[in-house]
Amino acid sequence: MRVMVLVKSTEDSEKGFVRTSETMAMMAAMGRFNDELRDAGILVMADGLTESAQGKRVAFDGADRTVIDGPFAHPRELVAGFWLWDVKDMDEAVAWVKRCPNPMPGPSEIEIRPLHQLADMP
Known part of the structure; x- marks a missing residue:
C-alpha cells in the first residue's frame, strides 16, 4: 500500500527556513529518521517545500x-x-x-x- 505522508505547514514554516541550532538539530533528527525508513524499505520519496509565498495556484x-x-x-x-x-x-504507516x-x-x-490503487478503482 502506498501512502503520502504530509507534514502540515505552521505559521513559522511559512516564514521560510531559518538556519538556527534548533532547526539544524531538527533536520539532523529527520535525516536519521529518513535513513531508518530507507533501511526498512519503506521510503519511496521525500522532500520539503518552500514557503507558500514562493508558490502559485x-x-x-x-x-x-x-x-x-x-x-x-x-x-x-x-x-x-x-x-x-x-x-x-x-x-504500519501510523x-x-x-x-x-x-x-x-x-x-x-x-x-x-x-494513494488510489488502480485495481481498486471502478
Missing part, C-alpha cells in the same frame, strides 16, 4: 484560468513537506509517523493519505 472555472500568487492563507491547511511510503497497511521526530518547532501535524 491556478484556479479553474470552465475554460478560464486564473493565476493566484502566494502566500496563501491558513498555514495549517498547507503542506510543508512530504514522504511517499510503501507500507503493508495504514497501521506506527512510523508516531516514531517521527517533531517536524516543526512547537505543535505540528502530519497527515497520512493512501
Whole structure:
C-alpha cells in the first residue's frame, strides 16, 4: 500500500527556513529518521517545500484560468513537506509517523493519505 505522508505547514514554516541550532538539530533528527525508513524499505520519496509565498495556484472555472500568487492563507491547511511510503497497511504507516521526530518547532501535524490503487478503482 502506498501512502503520502504530509507534514502540515505552521505559521513559522511559512516564514521560510531559518538556519538556527534548533532547526539544524531538527533536520539532523529527520535525516536519521529518513535513513531508518530507507533501511526498512519503506521510503519511496521525500522532500520539503518552500514557503507558500514562493508558490502559485491556478484556479479553474470552465475554460478560464486564473493565476493566484502566494502566500496563501491558513498555514495549517498547507503542506510543508512530504514522504511517499510503501507500507503493508495504514497501521504500519501510523506506527512510523508516531516514531517521527517533531517536524516543526512547537505543535505540528502530519497527515497520512493512501494513494488510489488502480485495481481498486471502478
